[in-house]
Amino acid sequence: xxxxxxxxxxxxxxxxxxxxxxxxxxxxxxxxxxxxxxxxxxxxxxxxxxxxxxxxxxxxxxxxxxxxxxxxxxxxxxxxxxxxxxxxxxxxxxxxxxxxxxxxxxxxxxxxxxxxxxxxxxxxxxxxxxxxxxxxxxxxxxxxxxxxxxxxxxxxxxxxxxxxxxxxxxxxxxxxxxxxxxxxxxxxxxxxxxxxxxxxxxxxxxxxxxxxxxxxxxxxxxxxxxxxxxxxxxxxxxxxxxxxxxxxxxxxxxxxxxxxxxxx
Amino acid sequence: xxxxxxxxxxxxxxxxxxxxxxxxxxxxxxxxxxxxxxxxxxxxxxxxxxxxxxxxxxxxxxxxxxxxxxxxxxxxxxxxxxxxxxxxxxxxxxxxxxxxxxxxxxxxxxxxxxxxxxxxxxxxxxxxxxxxxxxxxxxxxxxxxxxxxxxxxxxxxxxxxxxxxxxxxxxxxxxxxxxxxxxxxxxxxxxxxxxxxxxxxxxxxxxxxxxxxxxxxxxxxxxxxxxxxxxx
Numbered sequence: 001x002x003x004x005x006x007x008x009x010x011x012x013x014x015x016x017x018x019x020x021x022x023x024x025x026x027x028x029x030x031x032x033x034x035x036x037x038x039x040x041x042x043x044x045x046x047x048x049x050x051x052x053x054x055x056x057x058x059x060x061x062x063x064x065x066x067x068x069x070x071x072x073x074x075x076x077x078x079x080x081x082x083x084x085x086x087x088x089x090x091x092x093x094x095x096x097x098x099x100x101x102x103x104x105x106x107x108x109x110x111x112x113x114x115x116x117x118x119x120x121x122x123x124x125x126x127x128x129x130x131x132x133x134x135x136x137x138x139x140x141x142x143x144x145x146x147x148x149x150x151x152x153x154x155x156x157x158x159x160x161x162x163x164x165x166x167x168x169x170x171x172x173x174x175x176x177x178x179x180x181x182x183x184x185x186x187x188x189x190x191x192x193x194x195x196x197x198x199x200x201x202x203x204x205x206x207x208x209x210x211x212x213x214x215x216x217x218x219x220x221x222x223x224x225x226x227x228x229x230x231x232x233x234x235x236x237x238x239x240x241x242x243x244x245x246x247x248x249x250x251x252x253x254x255x256x257x258x259x260x261x262x263x264x
Numbered sequence: 265x266x267x268x269x270x271x272x273x274x275x276x277x278x279x280x281x282x283x284x285x286x287x288x289x290x291x292x293x294x295x296x297x298x299x300x301x302x303x304x305x306x307x308x309x310x311x312x313x314x315x316x317x318x319x320x321x322x323x324x325x326x327x328x329x330x331x332x333x334x335x336x337x338x339x340x341x342x343x344x345x346x347x348x349x350x351x352x353x354x355x356x357x358x359x360x361x362x363x364x365x366x367x368x369x370x371x372x373x374x375x376x377x378x379x380x381x382x383x384x385x386x387x388x389x390x391x392x393x394x395x396x397x398x399x400x401x402x403x404x405x406x407x408x409x410x411x412x413x414x415x416x417x418x419x420x421x422x423x424x425x426x427x428x429x430x431x432x433x434x435x436x437x438x439x440x441x442x443x444x445x446x447x448x449x450x451x452x453x454x455x456x457x458x459x460x461x462x463x464x465x466x467x468x469x470x471x472x473x474x475x476x477x478x479x480x481x482x483x484x485x486x487x488x489x490x491x492x493x494x495x496x
Contacts, residue, residue, distance in 0.1 A: 005343050012346055023351055103350055106480070110318050110342045 012107035013100060013128065025096050039140065040069035042094055044179035044211045044218040045076065045086035047147040047158040048187055049172055050200030053235035054147040054156030056084040057204040059179075059212060060227050061219025062091045071219065076230040078239040080105045083121055083148030084232050088177030090140040093132060097142055101125055118150040122159045122167055130165030143176055149234045156234060179211030179218035186210035197233065201242060204231055205250045221251050280380045284408035287382025288329045293422030293456040294386065296326060296415075298401050298438065299445035302390040302475040306449040308457060310467040317471075318482035320345040320357045322390050324473050328422040329383035329408075337366060337385055355398070359389030363404035363412055371410020381408050384421040390473035390481055424456035431455060443493045446470060446485075450494060465490035 007018035016024050045058035058075035061068065069091070076086045077098040085101055087094035104124060109115045116124070125146050132142055147158035159167055160174045173191050175183035186207040195203070205221075208229050212220035221228055228251075231242040294307040294315060305326045307315040316326045317338045325341055327334025341362055349357045366385060374380045389402040403415040418436050420428040431452055440448065449470070454463045461467065470485045477483075485493070 005340060007343075008339075012350075015343055015347070016350075020347055020351075023347070100350075103346055107342065107346050110346075111339055113314060113317070 010111040040091040044177040046175035050195040053149040057231040059219040086145040089142040094142045126165040126167040136163040179215035182214040183207040183211040284380040289423035303473040309469040326386040334383040363387040366406045367412040374409040
């Protein structure tokens, strides 16, 4: 059939690589040479399990060196009805990777007539990160978290990755990005199995507050501008984003509970 | 060296067209109807191999004839739409462009290849009230020789297309609720099957492009939902 497609498989990234080379994001090309490009970087994202599944959250700040690049960048994306990607690292390639991941999963589902299993999705993401390795060597590092609700095993699951595409499943929680260490330290003090939705939300928001306190590149909660972190719940009923008002309320409770805190 | 026989182009085309029509007539028909909730695509289909599929956010596909051929066209449509949506924006992926691409590809096969495609396809698009200028539904039919037509209200493809089109011309009203549209479509398919077998939730494939959904508007109606709506 005279149709412009040599590729016959179910992967969108392979389709681009085979038949539409000009559309493949070739990031390594832009980062060659002595001087590294200065690009906006995203900072703290985290994922933690709760009773119904998994919570994925991220702050909104993107930085360029010591400057603010954007105050309300999105780092947490639903990749399909039951999975979420949270990105940290060079914002441009990371956002593009999240977008490609979403199209990849949808494309597979449409071509094959059924969605990938959660393990298959995590594996696919690991291949995409590996493909970005030449760019990562030049400094355009992308290290996402991937989480979702596994409908076969009836539980939330989460993975972290390294720049080589290494994939590590975590049992309870994980945080990454420049403030990831502080967020993880914060979560581990209070996280336990079978958390309620409310309790899980509070731990997630508190971890981002702690990370923003210690790491200058992590954005806190900006009540003045009305910029709140993105928090997604991923459970048997799909992906649901927490309302800003709910996050603000939790934030005020956290402040009130701190030494010298103010009642909100 | 032997000389090939001269056959007039007219005769070649007529014979190819007869061949394709016969192939299509052997299969079952498929009906697409506009309804209050969106656009409904239906086919009598007892197997688990789908005749209806999702192409993009607002676009669905239905095929009749030879499964391997229209399924290949469906996949080509998904690739076409996903690449276009990635290169431009999701709102730039429209049914008309896809129907034209099908028309080119199928017409090309009809004139160049020895064997024409034994398929007919429908490309249906549901409107989006939040996008000015994109509110209307669109239904395109592309035939085995690449001829393309657009339809309002309803469209039938397959062996019994002419008969069912006449039937629906009398019966169809705009703005039917989903339940009634589904029942009308079932009655039409039942006529095509000449009463045998009975068309019910077990052998009916029905998908809805639902206007009010966000993002991907295409979804399959499960046998349970069909049972509830058809009241059987």
